[in-house]
Amino acid sequence: xxxxxxxxxxxVAAIVVAHMxxxxxxxxxxxxxxxxxxxxSNADVVVYxxxxxxxxxxxxxAEMDQRKMQFIPHVLPVVAxxxxxxxxxxxxxxxxxxxxxxxxxxxxxxxxxxxxxxxxKCAKPPCVxxxxxxxxxxxxxxxxxxxxxxxxxxxxxxxxxxxxxxPGSYTLAVWHSKAKAQPKPVTVDAGKxxxxxxxxxx
Amino acid sequence: MLVCMAWAATESSALAIPAFARKYQTSCQTCHIVFPKxxxxxxxxxxxGYRMPGETEEMVKQPPVSLGAPAYKKLWPQAVxxxxxxxxxxxxxxVEMADVNASSLNEDGTVTSVKNDLQFPAEVALLGAGTLxxxxxxxxEVVFGEKxxxxxxxxxxxxxxxxxxxxxxxxxxxxxxxxxxxNLAAGLKGGIFVSTDAGIDSFFGYNPIGVNGGxxxxxxxxxxxxxxxxxxxxxxxxxxxxxxxxxxxxVNGIGPSAGGNFDGNNSKDVxxxxxxxxxxxxxxxxxxxxxxxxxxNWRDNSLRLGVxxxxxxxxxxxxxxxxxxxxxxxxxDVNFLRTGVYANLFFQDLNVVGAYLHGTDxxxxxxxxxxxxxxxxxxxxxxxxxxxxxxIYPWLQAGFRYETVTPADVSVPSLRTxxxxxxxxxxxxxxxxxxxxxxxxxxxxxxxxxxxxxVF
Numbered sequence: 001x002x003x004x005x006x007x008x009x010x011x012v013a014a015i016v017v018a019h020m021x022x023x024x025x026x027x028x029x030x031x032x033x034x035x036x037x038x039x040x041s042n043a044d045v046v047v048y049x050x051x052x053x054x055x056x057x058x059x060x061x062a063e064m065d066q067r068k069m070q071f072i073p074h075v076l077p078v079v080a081x082x083x084x085x086x087x088x089x090x091x092x093x094x095x096x097x098x099x100x101x102x103x104x105x106x107x108x109x110x111x112x113x114x115x116x117x118x119x120x121k122c123a124k125p126p127c128v129x130x131x132x133x134x135x136x137x138x139x140x141x142x143x144x145x146x147x148x149x150x151x152x153x154x155x156x157x158x159x160x161x162x163x164x165x166x167p168g169s170y171t172l173a174v175w176h177s178k179a180k181a182q183p184k185p186v187t188v189d190a191g192k193x194x195x196x197x198x199x200x201x202x
Numbered sequence: 203m204l205v206c207m208a209w210a211a212t213e214s215s216a217l218a219i220p221a222f223a224r225k226y227q228t229s230c231q232t233c234h235i236v237f238p239k240x241x242x243x244x245x246x247x248x249x250x251g252y253r254m255p256g257e258t259e260e261m262v263k264q265p266p267v268s269l270g271a272p273a274y275k276k277l278w279p280q281a282v283x284x285x286x287x288x289x290x291x292x293x294x295x296x297v298e299m300a301d302v303n304a305s306s307l308n309e310d311g312t313v314t315s316v317k318n319d320l321q322f323p324a325e326v327a328l329l330g331a332g333t334l335x336x337x338x339x340x341x342x343e344v345v346f347g348e349k350x351x352x353x354x355x356x357x358x359x360x361x362x363x364x365x366x367x368x369x370x371x372x373x374x375x376x377x378x379x380x381x382x383x384x385n386l387a388a389g390l391k392g393g394i395f396v397s398t399d400a401g402i403d404s405f406f407g408y409n410p411i412g413v414n415g416g417x418x419x420x421x422x423x424x425x426x427x428x429x430x431x432x433x434x435x436x437x438x439x440x441x442x443x444x445x446x447x448x449x450x451x452x453v454n455g456i457g458p459s460a461g462g463n464f465d466g467n468n469s470k471d472v473x474x475x476x477x478x479x480x481x482x483x484x485x486x487x488x489x490x491x492x493x494x495x496x497x498x499n500w501r502d503n504s505l506r507l508g509v510x511x512x513x514x515x516x517x518x519x520x521x522x523x524x525x526x527x528x529x530x531x532x533x534x535d536v537n538f539l540r541t542g543v544y545a546n547l548f549f550q551d552l553n554v555v556g557a558y559l560h561g562t563d564x565x566x567x568x569x570x571x572x573x574x575x576x577x578x579x580x581x582x583x584x585x586x587x588x589x590x591x592x593x594i595y596p597w598l599q600a601g602f603r604y605e606t607v608t609p610a611d612v613s614v615p616s617l618r619t620x621x622x623x624x625x626x627x628x629x630x631x632x633x634x635x636x637x638x639x640x641x642x643x644x645x646x647x648x649x650x651x652x653x654x655x656x657v658f
Contacts, residue, residue: 038258040265099276130273137284140271178259202258 027164028188030150030172034158034198036179042158044075045200046144046175048126048151049165050183056148058082061116064131064141066094071131071141075153075177080122080145086131087114095134098143101127108135119145126175144175165194174198218657219331220631221292222252227263230630230657235500236599237633237657239591242502242548243494246487249441250373251339251366252331255487255494264289269335285335296327296657304649313646323348324653327359339364341382359432373441373486381434385449386473386510389546390557391431404585404607404617406431410563411521411533415581415610418617427456429473429512429540429559434464444484447508449475455514456535469515477508482548500593501550508544513537523567531567531576538563556588563610581610589621597627618642632656 034045058081065072067089078084088094088111096115097105101122106115119129122145131141144151150170152160167190173183179200186196218230218237230237233244240248246255254261270284300321306314330342343359362380367373383391390405407419408428419428435453442448455471457464479485482504483494516535523533542559561584567577587605594600603621623637633655641647 038260040260099273130271130276132271132273137270137274137282138268140268140273 027166028191029161029163029193030165030186030188030196031159031161031193032196032198034154034160034174034181034200036158036176037199037201039178041156043154043156044142044176045154045158045160045179045198046075046077046126046146046151047154047160047162047196047198048077048144048146048173048175049148049162050171050173052148052150052166052170053168054148058118058120059149061085063087064143065089066096066133066139069136069139071139073141073153075142075144077144077146077151077153078119079149080125080127080147081118081120082145083116083118084143085114085116088112093135094139097132097134098129099132100129119143126173128175142177172196174200176200178202218294218296218631219329220294220657221288221329221331222247223631224290225264225288225292225332226254226261231499231596235593236597236625236627237631239599241499242483242504243487243496243499246483246485249376249439249447249485250487251337251364251376252333252341253339253366255489266333266335285338287334288332292330292332294329294331294657296325296329297323297655298325298327299654300324301652302649303651305646307644307646337366337368339366375438375440378437378439379435381432382437383431384433384437384451384453384473385439385447386429386451386475386512387431388447388449388475388477389506389508389544389555390429403619404587404605405429405557405559408561408583408585408607408609410535410538410561410581410583410610411523411565412609412611413523413525413567413577414613415563415565415579416583417609417611417614418607427514427516427535427538427563428561429542430455430471435470441484441486444486444488445479447475447477447479447485449473449510456516456519459519466519467515467517469517471512471514473510473512475508475510477506477544479504479506481505498551498593498596500553500596502548503550504548506544506546510542510544512540514539520568522570525567525576530570532570533565533567536564536566551593553591554588555591556586558584558586560584561610583610584608599625601625615643629656631658 034042036042056079059079061083062076062078063085064076065087069090086096086106088109091111093108093110095108104117106117109115125145125147127145129143131143133139150162150165152162154160165188167188169187171183172186174181179202181198181200184196186194188194218234223230233240233247235241266286267289269286270282272284274281274284302316302319302321304316308314325345325347327343327345333339340363342361345357345359347355349355358381360382362378362382365377367375369375403419406428408416409420410416410427433453435451437451439449451473453471454465456466459466482502483489515537519534520532523531525531539562540559542557544557546555562582565579566575568574569576585607587603589601589603591599591601601623606616606618608616619639620642621637621639625633625635628634635653637651639649
């Protein structure tokens, strides 16, 4: 191994570590299963750490599309302050507005265009914003603004996985549009995965 | 007379609804013993506005079509309150075919007999029923009957909308608007009976009009003034603490008027009922926190007791008649009161149900030309029935009913009728029924009918 190759490897490692950030260095995974009693699907449950130490700048912009007359994804958790780009992939005009929290109405726009909204006014996360379309009243989606980036959304089977959680003791909570469950404590040890299951009911 | 007219009123307003079987992907047996007779779960389903006890989204196998996201509730009145409709057309068809054998004694002493009149079909009914979101339900029923001359009569048996638990504790308040079988008649008519009759002739078909009061059940125009099997109006009802049922209604009453209005006059009739169920499943399907795991879906060891009353106003509604002097008169039932008690016992495979009805009328006869009051009487009459049904096999049930009416006119002896019925489910939605009816005063009045009925 040459001196140059060692220097190159060290530089690459330094760049990777720098991009991982201070909390991600020894991150572990919290995973588990959520069961929503009474509903046909266990999907769209947001599992999140209620409060993590430190502040978390907004991540890169997220996207919520309007396609086949649906908000996709149906549920989108973001770190408070994140910009969400609302796309319209349908041949029909769509509108986006929310009656929740500070309330907003982004107007109506045609296929291929998009509008942004910054979820920066969430003073006390989690802040749930119902997304509605005036043109198509049956459409409904949710954006959940959270304090930190340690969250996941369950799939149809109810499985979720939160990655890169720094070691520590936390309270794990869930949000669903129709069901509830009590938060649970969880301790994350370095390099050891943790498992927490939830049972939600209406 | 009572028997010979029996087939004129075949089962109605007592129907199994395959639209529900499709919606929930479940068998008719979930709600019916031998359709249309409801079991305790089916009665709870009916009373709750066609929602299963403890219903959750996963129980509904045909998800409804959203007519607005639930979040629109937050925007009302700036937006339409969100609702739902069925994802498939919630229609069902009921077909009845009858083989009629009847004998009836005529007034001139002759006997008219009918042998194997194959009424194939006797009746076809088109039904629609379901829910429109959280607090709205509906029921519509159009019946087509083919007459011997090939003509077809259609009748709107029911068409109503229900508002279920719009406020207050769940199931405490339900409201129905339209034309419907009133809950006043619950247990007396409709989903409880397997017999070919729509209900109890003595209760629903009694005609109180007569020189000395009524003589018994018979067809009349305007409609009979007994207790109504079908009303146009508004009804409120609800379930109190799982066990008690309250009912109150405001309806048109006798009709139509001479001018063609649905209401025979401008006064409204009122009715009320109160039931209490001891033991078994709650009227709303409550099981006291225990899981509902019926080994035999018809069993519900319980006793349901009820009292009911109907007050009607028949003023200004004329019934033509002839007094003893032969002069043409018209009579009005200025006001009438019906009161009754009801009991329904389920014990293992046996179900015994009965009711007693007392009627009081205020009859006034007027001279047709001058309008002068010629006679005023206040006759009383009463009727009662008891019926026992026994489940022999899950697909086979036998029943016996005895009913009697003591008319107000004392010159007419009490009418007594016996009915024996055997009903067999060929399939869950195909029923074969054989029924024998006999006028127990007059042996020439009897009938033996077979009925094949299927719904899909």
